[in-house]
Amino acid sequence: MLYEEGDNLSDYAINDPIYDIFIFETLKILDEIEVMVLECEKKSNFNDYKNIITRNIHTIKGNAMTLDIDDIAKLSHACEDLVCNINRNKVENVMDIADIILEYIDYLRGRLDNLNDNDSSEEIYSRILIRIEGLMKNNNVYRRNSI
Amino acid sequence: MKILIVDDSIFAQKNIIRLLKEEFKDAEIITASDGLDGFESCKKFKPDYIFIDLLMPKMNGKELIMSIKENNIETKIIVVSADIQIEVKKEIENMGVFKFINKPFNREKAQKISQLMRGEINS
Numbered sequence: 001m002l003y004e005e006g007d008n009l010s011d012y013a014i015n016d017p018i019y020d021i022f023i024f025e026t027l028k029i030l031d032e033i034e035v036m037v038l039e040c041e042k043k044s045n046f047n048d049y050k051n052i053i054t055r056n057i058h059t060i061k062g063n064a065m066t067l068d069i070d071d072i073a074k075l076s077h078a079c080e081d082l083v084c085n086i087n088r089n090k091v092e093n094v095m096d097i098a099d100i101i102l103e104y105i106d107y108l109r110g111r112l113d114n115l116n117d118n119d120s121s122e123e124i125y126s127r128i129l130i131r132i133e134g135l136m137k138n139n140n141v142y143r144r145n146s147i
Numbered sequence: 148m149k150i151l152i153v154d155d156s157i158f159a160q161k162n163i164i165r166l167l168k169e170e171f172k173d174a175e176i177i178t179a180s181d182g183l184d185g186f187e188s189c190k191k192f193k194p195d196y197i198f199i200d201l202l203m204p205k206m207n208g209k210e211l212i213m214s215i216k217e218n219n220i221e222t223k224i225i226v227v228s229a230d231i232q233i234e235v236k237k238e239i240e241n242m243g244v245f246k247f248i249n250k251p252f253n254r255e256k257a258q259k260i261s262q263l264m265r266g267e268i269n270s
Binding site for chain 2: 010011018021022025052054055058059061062063065066068
């Protein structure tokens with residue numbers, strides 16, 4: 001397990017239809033983020049989309065927290081941190097940032113395909129987190145406290 | 148009781164509705180998906196309570212709160228947001244909101260805010 005062993009701590013049973021809403025909405029948001037990130041790659045900057053990307057990742061984080069899906073919540077928190085610091089002009093490696101966000105999108109799509117299994121994706125999860133922390137550290141930016 | 152929920156996430160709206168309905172079975176609850184729509188709905192619906200997310204398109208939560216205050220709309224404002232900077236939280240709290248709730252909005256928080264809304268406890 002990626003995190004503590006234990007039952008689902010959310011207020012909803014794992015077969016509750018609200019999970020379908022979460023999956024549907026998250027996939028829709030991920031599609032939107034992907035289009036924006038690819039556009040940013042083309043333009044070599046995040047100027048037009050950084051605020052929308054931040055807001056969208058923030059939404060995914062909040063919703064994942066509600067359902068107690070820790071890995072999605074924590075990875076979203078880290079990605080939000082990364083994009084927030086583009087806002088403050090502290091992290092500027094556009095291609096690296098875009099690549100990390102695209103990897104985050106792929107990871108989430110995989111997880112949403114099978115929410116009951118987070119064991120098989122542990123390695124990818126750790127790799128993305130390490131990449132984010134490495135990139136921020138290289139730019140002398142430090143992450144906010146974890147959620 | 149009339150409640151308006153303003154959040155750009157359908158999931159977040161459904162979650163808040165479900166948990167509030169457990170506490171206020173007869174409540175009339177409507178939703179809006181951005182600050183601008185939320186403001187218009189607030190003027191027409193005249194909710195007793197309005198739940199507001201902060202990061203939203205078109206008009207964000209802070210701007211919505213300012214608009215409500217500037218237009219003297221009588222409603223109690225409850226802000227529901229995932230972790231934000233302490234300074235922003237303080238600023239929002241100083242705008243005269245009824246309560247600030249950190250996401251996740253879960254059953255425990257729904258029960259507590261409901262007690263506050265019914266006046267059974269003080270904040």
